[in-house]
Every structure is written in C-alpha cells, then in structure tokens.
Amino acid sequence: MKQRSLLRVILPLLVLAGVFLVGSLSLWYAIHQRQARLDEDARVTLMADVARLARLSDQTWPNAQSFIAADIAQQASRPQLKAALLLTETGEILMAQRSAWVGRMASEVLPGLDMQRVIRVAQGRLPDWSMDQDGVRMDGLQGFDLPAAQNEVRSSRRGVVYVVHDLTSLRAQVRDDEILHRIPEVFGNVLLAVLLLWLLSRYVAQPLYQLDRAASSLRQGQLDVIIPRVGWDEIDQMAMGLEALRQELAATWHAMPDLLFEVDMRGRYIRVLAVRPELLAAAPQQLIGRTVNEMLPKEAAQVVMQAVHDAYEQGGVWGREMRLPVAAGSRWFELSVARKTIPGQEATFLLISRDITERRQAEDGLRQLNEELESRVAARTAELLTAKEEAEQANRSKSEFLSRMSHELRTPLNAILGFGQLLELSVREAPLAGHVKQILSGGRHLLSLINELLDLARVESGQMTVSLEKVQLLSLIEECLELVKPQAQARHIRLMEASCLDRLQIMADRTRIKQVVLNLLSNAIKYNHSGGVVTVSCVQENDEICFRISDTGAGLTPEQQAKLFVPFERLQADDLQIEGTGIGLALSKRLVALMGGQIGVESQVGVGSTFWVRVKRAPDGMVSPVVPPQSGEASLALDQLPLVSRTVLCIEDNPTNLQLVDNVLSMLPGVRMLSAMAPGLGLELARTHQPDLILLDINLPDMDGYAVMQCLRESPLTAHIPVVAVSANAMPKDLERGRAAGFADYLTKPLDVVRLQQLVLDMVPGKRA
Template identity: 60%
Template sequence: MRRRSLRLFLPLVLLLAMLIVGGLSLTYALYKKQQDLTQSARLDVLRDVAHLVRLADDMPAENSTLLSEELAQVASQPWVQVVLLVSESGEVLQSSKAAWRGRSVREVWPALDLARLRQTARGRLPNWQMRADGMRMDALQSFTLPSQVDEVRSLRRAVVYVGYDMGTLRAQARHAEVMGRVPDMLGLCGMLVLLGWLVGRYVTRPLNQLDKVSQALRRGEWGTPVPRGDFVEIDQLAAGFDALRQELAATWQALPDLLFELDADGRYLRVLSPKNEWLLQDPESLLGKTVREVMSPAAAEVVHQAMRDAEKLGAVWGRELELEVPAGNNWFEISVARKEVPEGARSSYILISRNVTSRKEAEQRLKQLNEELEMRVAARTIELTTAKDEAERANHSKSDFLSRMSHELRTPLNAILGFGQLLEFSVRDPLQSAHVRQILHGGKHLLALINEVLDLARVESGQMTVSLEQVALRDLLEECLTLVLPQAKARDVRLLDVACDEVWQVRADRTRLKQVFLNLLSNAIKYNQPAGVVSVGCVLEGESICVRISDTGAGLTPSQQARLFVPFERLNADDQQVEGTGIGLALSKRLMGLMNGQIGVESQPGEGSTFWVKLPRADDGVAAVDATRALREGAAASWRGSTVATRTVLCIEDNPNNMQLIESVLGMLPGVRLLSAMAPGLGLELARTHRPHLILLDINLPDMDGYAVMQCLREHPATKGIPVIAVSASAMPRDLERSRAAGFAAYVTKPIDVGQLLRKVDELALPADSV
C-alpha cells in the first residue's frame, strides 16, 4: 500500500471536506434563491396582470392611450417576453408590439392555448402557470369589454396575458451567489496552506526524527538521543519513546544473548552483540554475508533447519550448535522466530543466540557423576543383596529353631498337663486342688505362648498349612446359606435351595472351605440387584466336583475379571457403597491352591456372575449322611419339645482364651446361641446381619477400641437398639463412668465373675416374643 505524507494528506482531506461542505451549501443556497426568485416573479406577474385588468375595465381598450403606456411600461422590463390583450375569440386587441394588433393570437404567440384563454375569460380569477423547464411563466386574467351602442350591458370578454422569461433572472441570481462566495474560498485555501506548513513543521518533522531514532535503535545504537516536540502530544510521544529506549537499552545490556536478523537465504541483515568475542567476525563485516559463508557446514545446517521449522511453526527454540569463536570453542543455544512482514515482502527471521558453554560443561560433569553414582549403586546393591540373603537365611534358621523348640517344649508340656489333669480328678484336698489348678493354668498359658510363637514363625516364613479331610458338600453349603440368610433378607435377595447330591464329598479343610463359601455367598448377595436370586449347585466333572455360586447382579467386564483376584482390588465397590476390604477373593484363591483346588468366574455385563470352586472328589459318605440326617432330626425334635426361647448373643473378643471362656460360660444357659467375632469389623457385620439379642463387647480391640465399635452400633439403624455389655480389664471408676456415658447397658470386669455374667446375660438377652 502506498504511504501518504501527513503534511499533504491532512490538508487535502480538509480541503476536500470543505469543498464538499461548500458545494452542498452553495447548492442549497442556489436552490433556495431560485425558489425565492420563482415566488417573487409569480407575485410580480400576477400584480402586472391585475394592474392591466383594472385599467382595461375602466376605459375602452381600442383607443386608450393610458392603457397603451402602461402596457409598454410593463413590457419594458427585461424579463417580460410579451404583453397581450386578447379577445375571447383570439384576436389581439393590444400588444407590446404594434404589428401584432388585430392579428390572431395563434399567429403572434402560439404558446398561448385558446382553450386556456376561453376558460380564463369565463371567470374573474387569474390563471398562473410555470413551464416544465422552470424558465418561463405566464398569467391570464379576464376583463369585460365596453358595451357598444346597441348593447345595454356588454357581454364580450377579453383577457390580459403577460409572459415572463426566467432564464435571465436565474442566471443573474446564480452569478451573484457564486461571486459572493469567492472571497471565502480564497481565505479557506490560504488557511489550508498555513495548516499544511504547521503540520509539516510541528508534526511530520518530529515524527521523521523519531523514525530516524527508531532506525538507530534497531542497529543497536542505544545512546541515540530522542528529540522532543513543541506541542504537548508530540512531546509526550517523544518522552514515551525515550523511556522505551532506556528500558530496552537496560534490558538488552542485562541479557547475555546475541541477536541477529536474517533473510530467507540466511544473510545477515542486523547484528547486535554484548560481546564481540562471541562473534565469528566483526558486526560490520558480517552484514551482507550468509551463515554458510562464516559457519561450518554442520552449524550452518542447524541454523537453516531452525529457520525452516520457524517458517512452519512460527518459532522454535532449544537448537544447539558448536562454533569456534575468538573466545574459543563455545556452545550456543539458538531460538528462531519468523518476523511478520507486509504482503509481498521477503520473509526475515530473528535469531537469538545464548552462550551455554558453562551449562554444557556442567552437564558433562553431571553425567560423569551419574556414571560414578550408578557404579556405587550397583556395588551397594550387591552388598544389600548379600545382606538380604544372609537375613533370609537367618530368618529361616530362626523359623526352624522356633519350630524345633516348639516341638521340644510340647513334649514335656504334654506330660505336665496330662498328669496335672489326672491329679485334678484324684485330689480332694482343697489346698492341693488349688495348687493343681495353678499348675494347669501355668501350663495352658505356656502352651498358648508356644502356639503364638509358632504362628509368628509361620507368618514370617510365608507358610500356611491346611488339614485335608472328607467334607460333605451339601451339609457345608446349607450351613453357609443359613449363616448368610439374614444378610440376604436385609438386601431382598432370594436364596435358592442347594442343588447338590447329599453323598458327594471333597477333600478339603472344612474350616477354610467354609470361609471360601461364605465369602463367595456374601459377595453374591452384596453385588446382587434388589429382588435378585442366588443359586448354588454342584456339578461332577471327572475326578473333581465343581461348586457354582450364581447371582443376578450387574456382571463383570473382561478387564474387571482380570483384576478380580488381586489383593485389595475392589473394582467399583466404592461407587456402589458396598462394604468390604477387597482381600476376600485373593485369600480364597490362595486357600484353594493350598487345598489343591481351583477358583474362577464366568460373567457377562448385564447377565450376572457365576463363581466356581473345583476340588478333588472324595469317596461318597452315605453312612455319614444318614448319621447327620438322624442327628439333625433328633435335634429338631428336642427343640420342638423345649419351652425355652432361643436367644442370640454376639461376643466380640480378640483373645481366643477369653472367647473360649465366654463360650463355656454361655453354654451353661439353655436356649442361648453364641456368635463370635475376633475382629471389630467382622463383629459389626455380624451384628447388622443377625441382629442378636445381646452383644458382649471387649473394650481393648485391635484397629478400633470398644467405644468406637459402640458408636458404630448406635449409628446404624439395625443395631442401635441392641443392649451391649462392656467387657474390660480396666476397673477404675472413670472407666465405669465413661461406659455409662457411651450407652453400655452393663460393665463386666476381667477376670470375669461367671455368676455376675450369667445374671447380666439372662437379664438383658430377652427373646423377641417376650419384648
């Protein structure tokens, strides 16, 4: 685009604007003048016609000298074309030209229409008319001719016709209007010339000086002074420009970078450098040369590749190259940005180069240190591996030692406990009986200590043993279904009857297998849909029996099935707010491996899941089944004959000896069913599922104490009304007060008073039908 000078463009624009305004003003003035001229001429022509009509009415038109003089006087005006007195028949009675008298109006003035003449003659009103071109106007008005000798009253009519030519008047008006504006236009031109000089003097010249300063700054001449202007605006612009110059100068001096401007061929257009020893040549000698002329081929290719990338991306950075400069062999990091240029101009690039030699040397030193560190880590790893192997061998030795010591200690302890029990039956002296009880108590305590030490050794060595025996599947599955029935009712899940032959048995650890079945049944209930169904069936597969537990839940995707048996993996159980730890299936898989069995799942999203357990088949137990059935029927008959209501008591106790004692004590009460839990979480789950009549709660529990368990019981709707007895070894008054504040129904201290405990259980564990 062609650039314009402000000192010429601004006056020309103002001149054009004023000419447009002046032209519009002149046009409007001429229009207004013509309108006024037309109106004035109309009044004049009507006045002339009316004046001649009055004279014609007062005297005969044929010989009136006064009328002729008036007619000549009207016709003498320069804009009057014609003055006629015409009879109704069209004969010219009087005229401004004597030769026209007595002739027909058609001959002397064809512009006068006879129809218009006759129409006007019949009335008294004037008839005024303007031609379409606006240059001619005329007027008609009738009068009565004098009566003749034989007439009493004259009936003859005539008209006065006056025609105006407006061309002369209009030309005179236009000339006068235009000539009246000439002085104004001359004054305006003078003002524009003065304005052009002022703009050039006080605006364009300071701007040109600022442009020269900007060019010097682009060359790196930061000390170039900035001229100030005479006017406030120009002076403020110069002051801002000078502040920008000082800021850029300080910023550039603070930066350790080199700046180059290159064209598309890699030719140096501008060079700015804080240190010339970092340049391949002096800045002046670099101008006009290309990077391929002053750099090595490898370094020049790095620069050109960066320029090509900047052409596509707009800017690139982080490219490194090595140059041999006067300061020595140095590494530089370059960043290139494409410079915006006007359309049609050649592209140019801004290249900023930073000396990173120190960083490269530091990276090299760091690399050497890393290599040394890796060597040290490798050596240390060997040492730690050796130490670990030694520790594992020591651990195995310790486990073997504990196992042997356990065996060696059990042998004499068996004799001690055996003979002690014999003495307890045979001794009658109270004092000796007390001594025997002390011996038995100490022996049992020592036996418990040995078992705990042995279990600790098994945990540390990663060993776990199972006791394989023949297990009747149907009885075990029905027992498990009975235990999870309250949980199923709470979740509105229907449990179908077990589809399994009564004689089928497998080789397994009954306790561990029961644990696996309970976990699978609990999951089938928890992850089922409302009004869902859980079915259990057994299938004979060669030498194995497969137990299939199916639900009607949401099903599992292949990715979920792949993570199903991973410890602590709960899939989306947290989103569904399903309780659990995520370790049950992983533990079940390990237990099945120990029992030479298998466990797996078959599932499709939206079609439910089927967990299967496969175990080796054992010999069918027909006699055992018959005995079990007889025992079940006998127990049922005994229960039907009993009048004692069934009461369920839940005991949450982590100490096995204390749990065994509670079982023995409550066994003395008729109609009491005991549920036991060794952990607080299991106890809460049993309480919410079975809703016992009474809960015995130990205060000192792992993970969470009895008060926290009590708070959970009171917050849950299913357990908030169940009475709870606190069982604790603490017997201080503040402990009793705290238990009452927590809502415990009673407080029993250890060692347990059996009679007191029986009274409290009998008092608080009320059956449902007695409430």
C-alpha cells in the same frame, strides 16, 4: 522517505483541498439559498400579475382595453417577463405585449403551451402555476369571463390570462453577486491555510520527521542515537517517550548476553547487534551484506538456513542448537528465529543467538551423574528387591511357622480339652469334678495364650484386617459386662452399671472392639482388690467417643505406665500370682490403632487406674441387632433325645483324636461311627456305606483333606453327603479356604464337645430306629 512526502507534500495538499472544499460548499449553499428566495419572490410576483390581469379583464373587457394594455406594458418592462397574454379557451390570443401576436393561435407563438391545461384553468376560477425541471421557466394562468354574444343572454365563454417569466438572467445575477461578495472571504481562507501549513511544517512535520529518523536509527540498532526535543508539547512528549524507550532498549540489550541478527530469505546479514563481539564469527561491519554460507562453517550455516526456512513456513522456531568456532573459542549456541513481515516488502528474519556452552557442559555433567546415579539406583534396587524377597520369604516363613505352631499346639490341646469335657459331662463326684474343672481351666488358658500370640503376630506382620461398621456402644459394653460377671463374682468385685447413652454409636470392628473391652474389664477385675468396684462411662468428644473403664486397685507408677503396652511385660503380676499372658494390652493397643482409635491409661498409686479408648463416632442410624451370648456351660439333654439311626464317618490319622470323636458321638443315641486313618480307606468307606455325615481332617497323609473333599464331590455316590472339616489349622485364611472348598462347616481343634454333638444332631436328621 514516505513519511517525509506525507508530512511535506501530501499533508499541505490535503489542507488546501479541505479549505477549497469548505469554501465551495459554503458558496454553493449561499447561492442555493438566494436562488430559493429568488424563486419564491418570482412566484409571488408572477401570481400577483396574473391575478391583477384576470381581475381587470373580468371587469373591463372589452370596454377598457387600454387599462389592460397598460398593465401588460408595465409587466413587459421587467427583464424576466417572456410573455403576457389574454387567450380564449380555444387558444386565440386576444391581447399580448406584442401586437403582432394578437389574433394568432397561442400554439403558433408559444409551442410549449399545454392547451389541455388552458382549458382546465378556463373552466375554473382558481389560478395555476408551474415551473419547469431546470428551474428557469415559470408560468401562471387564471381564467376570467368574456362578454356575452349578441344571441346570448349570459356569456358562456371564458378567457385565460397567461404570464411566463424566464429567471435565467436573475439567477445569473444572484450567482455573480454572491461570488463577488465571497472573494474577500476566500482570500482570507487562503491566507489562513498558508499560515496553517507553515505552522504544521515548522512545529509538526519537521519534528516528526526528525523523530522518524531517530526511530529508524533505533531499528538499525544504533542505541546511542540522540532523540531531538523540538515541536509542541505533544510532540515533545512523544520524543520523551521515544527517549525512555531508547534507554530501556539499551539497558535491556546490554543486560542480555544474546546476539541479534536480521537476515533476509537468502541468509544475507541486514543488521547485527552484539553486546559481546567475541562471540561473533567476524566483526559486525564485515558481516553486513554478506551471507550466512559465506561467513559460517558448512554445518552451522545449514542449521541457520534450515531454521530460517522453518520460520518462513511456521512464523517462528526455537531451540535449534549448533556449535561454532568464534574468537572466544569453540562455543555452543541456541537459535530462535521469528519471521518479520512488513506489507509491501520482502520478509526478513530476526535471529537471537544465545551462548549455552556452560549449560551444555552442565547438562553433560548432569547426564554423567544421572548415569552414575542410575547405576547406583539399579544396584540399590537389586539390593532392595533381594531384601524385599528375603522379607517376604521371612514373612511367609513366619506365617507358616505360626500356622504350624498353631496346629502342633492345638493337636495335644484337642485331647486335653476334649477328654476333659467328656469327664466334665460324666463325673458327678465333687472332688473329681473340681479336678476336671482345673484341667479345663488350664487348657482353656493355654488356648487363650495361643490365640493371643497368634493375633499379636498377625497384627505385627500386617496380616490382621478389620471391618468397620456401626456398633452401639452401650449394648456392646453390657454384653461384655455380662460375660465377665462370673469372674467378678469369684473375686468379689462389684460391676457398676455402665454410664452410657443409648444413642452413642462408634465405627469399629465389633469382634475386635469386643476383644479389647473384655481384656480391659478382665484386667480391671484381676488387678482390683476384694470388694473393689469396676465402673464404665462414655462421653462424646466432637466427632469421637471415649469410653473409660476404671478400677479401685493399687494403681500404677509412671515407670509402670511406660511399660504397660509392651508385649510380655506383666509388671508385678507374677508376684501377685495374677493369671495372664502379658500380651493382652499390647494386642489391644494395636487393634485399636487398626480401627483408627487411641488407647491410654490414667492411674494414681493407691487410688486405682482408668483405661480409656477413643474411637470415631458413627453417624446416627439403625444398627443390626446382636444376640447376646448366654452365660454358663452349654449342655445337651441326651436322655431326652429321640432314638434315631445316624451314621457318621470320621477320617482322621491321629488315633487319640479318633478315640475322642468316638467317645463324643457314643454319647448320642442311635449314632454309629465309622473311622478311617487313611484317605483312601475313608473314600472307600464313604462310597460303600454312604454315611449321613463325614468328619474330615485336613492334615492327612498321602493327600490332604481338600483333595479328599474334591474326590467326594466328583463321585455321584458321595456328592450329596455333607462334609465338616475338623482341623487344628485355625488361621483366618484356613477358615476362608474351607468355606471356599464347599465344607458344610469348619471345626477347629481343640473341639467343643457340645458344639460337635449339636452339629451332628442338626446336620443329620437321622432315621427312626
């Protein structure tokens, strides 16, 4: 209705008002311009009359007053003249258009005349004019000389010409003329306005009104309403856009399975749109005008009204669910409510209801499946935890077994290698020395086998760790070549100088990469023929460095290469009577993998084999220098040692080991050894004799070496005595525990006789005997 009033009433009134306003402004501007020209013409005329009277008066007064009177009479014939006077400077009227004014004072005839202005103009020669504020009254003044009196040689008196014009009648005439002149123009503007109003009504107002009615029908949900196609092109384009919108809304709504309701604050249905009427609680016609509480069950109505209230406070709510019996059966619906606010009207609410019955059924099924899955996962998790505990127990058992086996194997080897080293130091006959060397070689080979087995087991159990650092490759290879040189000389193998640049550095664990290189060099020597050659070369490949160790041996077939890195696979080593354990290459492959590298082989039967190792290249920089090991067997010049007194206490439960240590220390001049096979006796001897050094076994009866160490440190009599651990427990964790317990050093069995002697000499300065 407001749209109709605007288009048919208010818009025409606005057009008429606009036409009237434009015409009025045009008339006012024309009158203003003509009156401005009138004022200017009146001023020119006024000042010309004043100047002419002043000139006549100055030349002819008083002899030719008739000429002056004639000029005043001529001016008086003009309708705008109000007064034309000749005054003295005192204000006495000398001549005027009215004879009755002559001889009177100007203040009586013209009360508004400013005498100060008259006096000022009389004293000068320049004319003066002015106009009052309302623009109606205009006057002009100019002075002239009066004749000299009888007693004056020259006249000092002055007269003033004063002329006043009243422009009221002229202004009114100008206004009336302009209005009469504009009457045809105003009539034409009115006709134009009427024509314009008819065109607006016919081609704008009426089509827009029809489009407004169609839009209102769309708002009410009547998606089949006909959109009129009338009016000018622009309005027709609007109709086409509205038709396209109607078709899009109709297609969109028919594609949506939702229900749309519009309700007021009290829950009264205003509009109902339903593509699926079977989901409604009643027919759409029955819902309009009724309230939610009247048409829905109590629980469902409470859900809807609560959603409406929340939407009023928050602007919109989503995800409210309710169950409702409808024609299609008991269904679940999800509500989304939004507040609709129109200025000047009560707020209404749009409700979108979506059938989610299938989703709820799927969620219930999924929830049931989840519960079953959680039950199965819990059962499986329990099984995995049990398996994990069993695996951890097996791993612990494996570690304990390895540690125990290491201890049990090293204990007899301690006697074999220890007494063998003593024999090597004391025997001088060549046949016996050779026998002793064979014993030591076999014992050291057995010890190497034990160490490799333990390393392989630690790698496979995940207990082996590596510490990556910068390693200069050339110095490492040269160090390894120096170590295997005696082995190569014994087999008549020629070791070529390594072809490797000084600047090449790799990221690796120095100890483990050295172990790998030594193993590959040893294999290249053992599997080579007499007089063969071993070469080492290095090459940089992008961010990696590959070093290759080649031999001139018999080579490997593809079948042999496939079994090369399998533990305990020795190929033809037994047939060729080559010394080895069969696990060196398997261990090397695992160590290289731990350092992020790769290892492989290239071989040709009858030509030889090349083992290559590819590791990451380290950035350029300084590398900590490594002191190269000295070749040959170390020995002490015992006969050159000074005679000093030293007391060493050895706490050991194995008589053979005690005897070995006693024999080793008896070779040192001035060293006295105290022995104890029980921890208690050892503590008593330490407190009583306070030895210079204590050699303490870890595996002791009643209490282990760590408990004995704690007792020694707690007693002020023995707290200062250095204690060295001597044990067959050689696992890395054992060494770390020994360092943490405060042992001065940790010697592993089998003992190195020379190292034990050197340790006693270094730790116990002794007293001069």
